[in-house]
Amino acid sequence: MNPLEIPEIVIRRLPLYLRALKRMTEEGQSVTSSQEMASRLGISATQIRKDLSYFGEFGKQGTGYDTAFLRAQLEAILQVSKHWKVAVVGAGDLGCAVLRYSQFEDGGFIVAAVFDRDSQKIGRQVGHYQVLDVARLSAVVEEQGIRIAILAVPAEEAQAVANSLVEAGVKGILSYAPVPLELPADIQVHYIDPVIGLQGMTYYLSPS
Amino acid sequence: MNPLEIPEIVIRRLPLYLRALKRMTEEGQSVTSSQEMASRLGISATQIRKDLSYFGEFGKQGTGYDTAFLRAQLEAILQVSKHWKVAVVGAGDLGCAVLRYSQFEDGGFIVAAVFDRDSQKIGRQVGHYQVLDVARLSAVVEEQGIRIAILAVPAEEAQAVANSLVEAGVKGILSYAPVPLELPADIQVHYIDPVIGLQGMTYYLSPS
DNA sequence: TAGATTGTTAATCGATTAACAATC
DNA sequence: TAGATTGTTAATCGATTAACAATC
Numbered sequence: 189m190n191p192l193e194i195p196e197i198v199i200r201r202l203p204l205y206l207r208a209l210k211r212m213t214e215e216g217q218s219v220t221s222s223q224e225m226a227s228r229l230g231i232s233a234t235q236i237r238k239d240l241s242y243f244g245e246f247g248k249q250g251t252g253y254d255t256a257f258l259r260a261q262l263e264a265i266l267q268v269s270k271h272w273k274v275a276v277v278g279a280g281d282l283g284c285a286v287l288r289y290s291q292f293e294d295g296g297f298i299v300a301a302v303f304d305r306d307s308q309k310i311g312r313q314v315g316h317y318q319v320l321d322v323a324r325l326s327a328v329v330e331e332q333g334i335r336i337a338i339l340a341v342p343a344e345e346a347q348a349v350a351n352s353l354v355e356a357g358v359k360g361i362l363s364y365a366p367v368p369l370e371l372p373a374d375i376q377v378h379y380i381d382p383v384i385g386l387q388g389m390t391y392y393l394s395p396s
Numbered sequence: 397m398n399p400l401e402i403p404e405i406v407i408r409r410l411p412l413y414l415r416a417l418k419r420m421t422e423e424g425q426s427v428t429s430s431q432e433m434a435s436r437l438g439i440s441a442t443q444i445r446k447d448l449s450y451f452g453e454f455g456k457q458g459t460g461y462d463t464a465f466l467r468a469q470l471e472a473i474l475q476v477s478k479h480w481k482v483a484v485v486g487a488g489d490l491g492c493a494v495l496r497y498s499q500f501e502d503g504g505f506i507v508a509a510v511f512d513r514d515s516q517k518i519g520r521q522v523g524h525y526q527v528l529d530v531a532r533l534s535a536v537v538e539e540q541g542i543r544i545a546i547l548a549v550p551a552e553e554a555q556a557v558a559n560s561l562v563e564a565g566v567k568g569i570l571s572y573a574p575v576p577l578e579l580p581a582d583i584q585v586h587y588i589d590p591v592i593g594l595q596g597m598t599y600y601l602s603p604s
Numbered sequence: 605t606a607g608a609t610t611g612t613t614a615a616t617c618g619a620t621t622a623a624c625a626a627t628c
Numbered sequence: 629t630a631g632a633t634t635g636t637t638a639a640t641c642g643a644t645t646a647a648c649a650a651t652c
Contacts, residue, residue, distance in 0.1 A: 195619075203595035207574060221633065229576055233633095234621055241635055249634045250628040267598045274594075281496045285489040286590070291574055295591035296598070335604055336594065360597040362590055366415060366499055368437055376597040380588055382494070382570055383503035386482075386544065387411035389568040389584040390475045390504070396543055403643075429609065441609095442645055449611055457610045458652040 198239045202262055204229055205236065209259040210294075221252035268296030275329055275358070277349050278340035279304040279312070279319045282364055286338055287315040297336070301328050305345075322349070329356035339363040406447045410470055412437055413444065417467040418502075429460035476504030483537055483566070485557050486548035487512040487520070487527045490572055494546055495523040505544070509536050513553075530557070537564035547571040 208228055212220055222240075226233040240246055240258075243265055247253045263269045274297045276283050286292075287299060304310060305322040312319045320328060328334070337358045341349050346365035353361060360376040363369060366384075369377055416436055420428055430448075434441035448454055448466075451473055455461045471477045482505045484491050494500075495507060512518060513530040520527050528536060536542070545566045549557050554573035561569060568584040571577060574592075577585055 197619075199599045200596045202599070203592040204576075206595065207592070208576075211575075223633080232621070234623095235619090237633090237635065238620080245635065247634050248628055249626065250632045252633065265599065266595050267601065267603060268595055272594075272598060272601075272604070281493040285493040288489045289590070291589075291591050292594075295595060297591070297594055333604065335601060336597070338590070359601050360594070362593050362597070367419075368412075368416075376600050378593040378597055380590055380593060381499075382497070382546070382588060383499050383505070384411040384415070385570050385586040385588060386480075386500075386505055386568070387414065387474050387476055387503060388408045389544070389570070389586055390480060391407050391410070391473065392584050393475065393480075393543060393567050395475060396480070396541065405643075431609080440645070442647095443643090445609090445611060446644080453611065455610050456652055457650065458608045460609065 194242050198242060199266075201231065201235075201239055202266055204231070205239070206259065206262040206266065206268075209255050209262065212255045213259055218255055219252050220255050220258075222247075224252075263296070266296075271296055271298045272336050273298055273300035273332060273334045275300060275325070275334045275337040275353070276302045276317075276340060277304075277322065277325065277337060277353070278342075278364075279306075279309045279314055280340065283338075283340035284314050286340060287317055300332050300334055303328075325349075325352055326356040329353065329358060334358065336360045337362070339365055341365060343367045402450050406450060407474075409439065409443075409447055410474055412439070413447070414467065414470040414474065414476075417463050417470065420463045421467055425463055427460050428463050428466075430455075432460075471504070474504075479504055479506045480544050481506055481508035481540060481542045483508060483533070483542045483545040483561070484510045484525075484548060485512075485530065485533065485545060485561070486550075486572075487514075487517045487522055488548065491546075491548040492522050494548060495525055508540050508542055511536075533557075533560055534564040537561065537566060542566065544568045545570070547573055549573060551575045 208225055222233040222236045225236050246258050246261055276286055276299055279302055287302060299317060301320055302317045303320050303322040303325050309319050310321045335358060337353045339346055339349060339361055343365050346363060346367050347369060350361055350369045350371060354371055354375055362378050364380050366381050371377060416433055430441040430444045433444050454466050454469055484494055484507055487510055495510060507525060509528060510525045511528050511530040511533050517527050518529045543566060545561045547554055547557060547569055551573050554571060554575050555577060558569055558577045558579060562579055562583055570586050572588050574589050579585060
């Protein structure tokens, strides 16, 4: 089965399955079922089984799934069995919060470098990292073979920084900047914008 | 047309349209077209017109849309013409970054209270806010009529805090905690998890 | 008028789900 | 064996898109 044929929406659900399985293995639970995962995640059991079936047969009829095995399979599929180096651009409040957020490491990512353009911040220590001059971005990204970046710069700078990142070899960008980036089609981009999330909720709230 | 019939996926795109229109009006652009918005947002022009048509006829054939008018319409539809009070729970790195994030106010939200359970943090000043004891959460949320909360507490505490919030009258929760919340069906929940976002990208990256 | 662009219909495309044989 | 649960097919459901009349 050609991986290119797997719907992106399926791929986007796999990390949720993986997160649930991690928790189960950490809590010592060795077996689960599509039914149980479904009730935890609020996704139908059929959909979970269908999603997994794109990649292989991981369960046993009558029994369910071995949590550790399925977890390892999903980590392999998502390519997070090993850690990816990540560059963080922008050492403001948000960038710093990102640096101190331990979940990245658990999830398969290690911050390899932090950049800012503000001379006030360059050289400072944040968490275990020293903030580097964004002028060195290309050089460091290339040297270290960094493929993933987290963008935590103001909206006005986001496109320019994203361009530099891509030019330096970055293939995936997680952007916190509230602006749609224009990048080559082969670059993976994911946006995080809390305001967009909130505005999608207020529609459903009765007016106050 | 019954608002309940409008697909959620349509509602979720409206904030993106709104954001683009805001930018246009701020830049002095008075007219746009579905075509132009499409190319900015990476969404098809047909889809944008279809989405808008659920709510009315906002454009002029041959001309396009008045940016200020359409912006105002979308703000009304999404109910963000006025500001919503928001409670932030958790005054760690992430909570503090949220407090200093100016986009919320532009987007229609005002932080009305900040809570933490750590006595080290209670009473401290963060941005313009004083951190309150989470024990006072119910009382303050009820008093102030707060309907929306941002959850920035550790995974283990998230469900319990969410329960308190809902009991106190909160109807929408934006959660940064990496755990699926179990809440009544009428409560709006939106999750933000950067790790989930990154793991959905690594699938597509060639192994390093 | 000619050109542009909307709003909408119908066709297409894709995702979800119900049902069930296989089998542990 | 009986009960449980998988993997998969086919049917259903829903979202996107192509096409175009309406009209500014």
